Amino acid sequence: MAEATREPAARTVVQQCLYAKLQVKPSDQNFEAEWVEIKRGMVIYVCFFKGADAAVIPKMVNCLLTVKLSETDSGKHVPITDLPGDVLIVPQATLGGKVKGRVTQYHSNASKELGMELYAEFIAQCQRELENHPKWAESGSVLRYGTYGNRQVLQLNTNGPYTHLLEF
């Protein structure tokens, strides 16, 4: 079947939160599970597709960190760097799924190796870009992120998720 849609290189879903907690290492016989948490800020679920390369990362970072998706106490929308607020990045390969009958297929997803590489680069560039914003850097805000390939055990507390889909 002809596909009219240009396939994106990356898909993100963005939500705002008051608090979020994400498991980054499951428990085992010897150790308790490890978690990261953020306070008020944004959660970015991210998935990379086949054919994506590192060229997409600066576009993603620039867009996600400058678009006005964070609501201030007075109801104004500002970039996360101006809120200023925390950022939680959640790898979410399922976002690349396509429904085929009653199952979902992930044939368009980047390979695990490529996805992992792009994910690491995305985090590194987000961190660098955030730290370049004095208002963000001086606010004590943090960037946290999930472990690629892990189950993303997540708790989220919002004052309205304000969910957006951003593709690149």
Add this chain to the structure above:
Amino acid sequence: MAEATREPAARTVVQQCLYAKLQVKPSDQNFEAEWVEIKRGMVIYVCFFKGADAAVIPKMVNCLLTVKLSETDSGKHVPITDLPGDVLIVPQATLGGKVKGRVTQYHSNASKELGMELYAEFIAQCQRELENHPKWAESGSVLRYGTYGNRQVLQLNTNGPYTHLLEF
């Protein structure tokens, strides 16, 4: 600029949860806020676009309630009716947003009247379809939903959100 993509009639983002709580009426001078909650099941964020009509609803309901997006204790994926699990529907007009520079525009969204009508019909058909599944109906599972137009104050607890994008 030419747009190669066919605009969808509806966009949904689906997550699985262990627990979710959604405000359906904010507090005022006289009354406390009202909430609905669900236990293990699925959260469906939904947005309708301009040009959508009621013909899309049966397709959405059939797909969302039969696709295998719910994980059993043994790690198998089954439809929500077979889990069986609760369903929480969250109206989320922001899902129709398009980034233009640093702001998001919602020009493609259905009008409030149309969106409200389709949202009500979507809920009604979900409820009917769920109740037609003896396993779901007899399990004591529930369908809950947010108030169209309200702020969707949401708390979510997941064992992995397993986020999917489904467009219709």
